[in-house]
Amino acid sequence: MDNERLLRDLGLTKYESSAYSTLIKEGVTGAQELSRISGIPVGKIYEVLSNLNNMGLVEFQRSRPRKYRAIKPEVALDNLYTRKEENTKSELESFKLKISELKDSFSDSNYPDHTEIKFWSTLIGEEDIVKSIKNTLDETENETLHVKSMKVKEVMESKSKRHKDFNPDILLPLVTDEFIRAAKSGISIKMLLPADFFVNHLKEKYNQIPDTDIKKMIKENLEVRILECDYDFVVIDDNVVYIPIPDPLNPDGLLGEMKMIDKEYAEKLRRKYEELWARGKRTVLE
Incomplete structure (x- = not known):
């Protein structure tokens, strides 16, 4: 089964899916080396790793150069689900608020008396x-x-x-x-x-x-x-x-x-x- 495709189905980009899958295989890796192995452009690799870290999929060592490691899939995917759940709740609350505002706005309009x-x-x-x-x-x-x-x-x-x-x-x-x-x-x-x-x-x-x-x-x-x-x-x-x-x-x-x-x-x-x-x-x- 294509793990990278499944990761993209969960909302990751092509580069993010590739970087995480490569780190799973390679273990602790530097950004430059990860760029070479995965084919992700050097100009994109740091942004991709930062995104994965924010998602709870990757952690890094504060060394020189900085090293990156994939968090275990069973933990990382739970992190991804929790993040998605929180974002969805926030979106629904925002959606609900807009619905309420629209109802109030439309309630001020006169209903047509014409046939x-x-x-x-x-x-x-x-x-x-x-x-x-x-x-x-x-x-x-x-x-x-x-x-x-x-x-x-x-x-x-x-x-x-x-x-x-x-x-x-x-x-x-x-x-x-x-x-x-x-x-x-x-x-x-x-x-x-x-x-x-x-x-x-x-x-x-x-x-x-x-x-x-x-x-x-x-x-x-x-x-x-x-x-x-x-x-x-x-x-x-x-x-x-x-x-x-x-x-x-x-x-x-x-x-x-x-x-x-x-x-x-x-x-x-x-x-x-x-x-x-x-x-x-x-x-x-x-």
Whole structure:
């Protein structure tokens, strides 16, 4: 195995890798001799050895001329790992600080009041659907309202209508995890569903949580009611709406979904949701 290549993979330069590998073979060596054996230019050798010393890979004798020795690999590589770990922590802290500064900066900007419409292509697999739900919940600051139509119930209950790319038995536990995660973070979630297929998974996950404080928070933030209706939309906070778009070539499928940023329309859908919510049958987690 090419040790010098592996050292370069760990972040050493070509010259640094060559110098360390040569010192491992030759033992205590002077800079001039090391330059001759390794082929590293004399003008570069002292800088290379200084870098290796700073990394904890090489030590030197204070003699005339100065002699260099490679630190044992098992010790030297641990030194390299520790140095990398410390640098990474420092970089992450700096990155985190910049993220915080940007959040504060962007929070001072006014969110656009104008209407904006975006279109997403069809979500066909478990991973796509879960990712879409996760993004929707991550976008929510305070409250999200979901209502699903009878078509969802038909798809869940009829194997002949199920999409070939997703299995409800796989999808529902993943979706449940995302809603529980959001509820634990303090997001208020209301869901109107045509059947109790989601509630059963939710109860199972809920009862597996040992922390009573977390269970209390989930119970306060996540409400599900059962109502058979033809409505299908999502309202996020006071200005964002998601609406599914049917596929004209496949009545049981979706062409995609539309995202609208429109306070006026979101308010209309919110009022409709409140009407539907009042008609829904309550469910309990315990």
